[in-house]
Amino acid sequence: DPLYxxxxxxxxxxxxxxxxxxxxAAYAMAEALNASFPVVVDDGRLASxxxxxxxxLTFVIDGRGTVRWVGREPAEVRAAVESxxxx
Numbered sequence: 819d820p821l822y823x824x825x826x827x828x829x830x831x832x833x834x835x836x837x838x839x840x841x842x843a844a845y846a847m848a849e850a851l852n853a854s855f856p857v858v859v860d861d862g863r864l865a866s867x868x869x870x871x872x873x874x875l876t877f878v879i880d881g882r883g884t885v886r887w888v889g890r891e892p893a894e895v896r897a898a899v900e901s902x903x904x905x
Contacts (some may be wrong), residue, residue: 819852819853819855821895821896822855823854825899831905834853834858835858835859835864837873838859841859844857865887867890868885872890875888875889876888876890877896878899878902878904880902886898
């Protein structure tokens with residue numbers, strides 16, 4: 819969330835995707851975490867399409883829609899975002 823807040827002016831967009839079975843639980847968690855980005859609930863298609871086997875998982879996608887990085891480590895997420903935004 820701090821990364822999003824600091825770089826959204828540079829074009830960074832964040833969308834949380836929840837795999838919770840109940841949308842209300844997903845939205846309650848996002849609210850409890852003070853998420854400043856939209857959260858959607860996956861019906862299984864996104865997780866299947868992107869072969870998500872563990873959560874949380876972060877995808878860095880460039881402006882052309884190409885997945886450029888996938889991982890979990892916050893420092894690596896920041897580095898990947900900074901790399902893509904600097905191009």
